[in-house]
Amino acid sequence: MTAPITQLKTIEQQLLWLSHWMIHHANHVRPKVDDIKVGGHQASSASMVSIMTALYFSALRPEDRVAVKPHASPVFHAIQYLMGNQTRDRLEKFRGLGGAQSYPSRTKDTNDVDFSTGSVGLGVAITSFASLVQDYIAAKPWGETLPKGRMVALVGDAELDEGNVYETLQEGWKNDLRNCWWIIDYNRQSLDGVVREGLFERIEKIFDAFGWDVVRVKHGVLQRAAFAKPGGDKLRNWIDTCPNQQYSALTFMGGAVWRKRLMDDLGDQGDVTALLERHSDSELAALMENLGGNCVETMAEAFASIDHDRPTCFLAYTIKGVVTLTCRQSAKASR
Known part of the structure; x- marks a missing residue:
């Protein structure tokens, strides 16, 4: 059951504002002893806002665990702020001493971080192994009654350049991986350039070969x-x-x-x-x-459509730095 779309859109806009305010404050408002840029990945965060809104406020259950795309940490911290798990003081100190961390960290952040994801690719892989460990626990008499959660990775498309990701896919196939979602922010851009045309058609085949269901979310x-x-x-x-x-x-x-x-x-x-x-x-x-990954309604529908425990890869098409403001903008045209 998905949350009301009007509520999701309101939350989405609040998260977009908060995440970008946090980055702006760190770079242009907070006093600095030097002129070194603080950074913060506004564009990478913007392309994840709709995906993360749908995931956290419509799809997740208490037993689920999430590895957040490192460059989307401002959105994660904004979510935790709305949930009451983060303070304004730490948001104002983003990327500074005692502030919200550049990348989600279990040791340095005080809010509900499930997996540290500071090195790209590692957060992706850990969800697969966490799911296998969960199955091991469930096989024991003392763990068989515990609810099984989905281990979810929010992935930048360029993260799939990391070789350990494909080692992980193989290990998952060998051990009958279950209850694992990878949600790929397919904005087709990275610091190194534009993703090569046709690459993800090949990557989809790799996921299919290792027994994953691939859900292509292209149109809003x-x-x-x-x-x-x-x-x-x-x-x-x-x-x-x-x-x-x-x-x-x-x-x-x-x-x-x-x-x-x-x-x-x-x-x-x-x-x-x-x-x-x-x-x-x-x-x-x-x-x-209005690509699929930039549409909170479409992402919520995609998540709600999964009614099995097979490993699932959501290929969510987005535009880096863009969030579709509201479906009401085209209401007149659709009449």
Whole structure:
């Protein structure tokens, strides 16, 4: 049973504001003895807000445990603040002495950190082994009545470059891994560049080979509604074939540029033109940004759809640095 979407959207916006306020305060408000940049990964946090809102406020159970993507720590700390497990003082000291940590840490953070994830890739792997340990405990007479939790990893797509991840997949397959979710923030960008086209088609095959279910979460509710209208099939095909680098670049240019690019590529085909004309520039921008991982409603639906204990990989398409503000932006266009 998912939480009411209006409530999730409200929480999502509060988490976005809090996480970015925390980073801004650390870099531009808090006094510093030098001019060294504090940092904080705003863009990486923004692409995780919808995913983490749906996970923490709609999907998680008390027995579940989460390894948070290191670069999304501001969102995690914001969640803990809303839950009453974090203080404003520690948020104001983010990445400073006595403050909320750069990356979630069981030894240095005071809030509810399940797994330390400071080195990318390690938090991913630990969830798999934690699930295997849980099965070992459940096999003992003293542990058989304990509820089994899902071990969940929130993963940046570039984290899958780490070799230990694939060693972990093999170990999980050999030991009949259960109750493990990996949620990949597929924003297709990292500090090293843009993820190569077609890479994740191969990675999906790797997960499948090791017995995982792969749930591709590509389109949000606004996009799916548009696809159902005349001309929507052509729009969907354009979105699905647009190179990662171009899609990300167009996102930050606004609805007018989206409209020109779509008309240039698709031409005046009547139904496509009518579909685009139903949207103002701001509505069109919201529609094109509404990838599955940027849509809290879609993520909540994806999590709620899993009714088994097989290991599951959610490939959540996002745009780095972007959160779809609200589904209400395109309400008029969808009528």
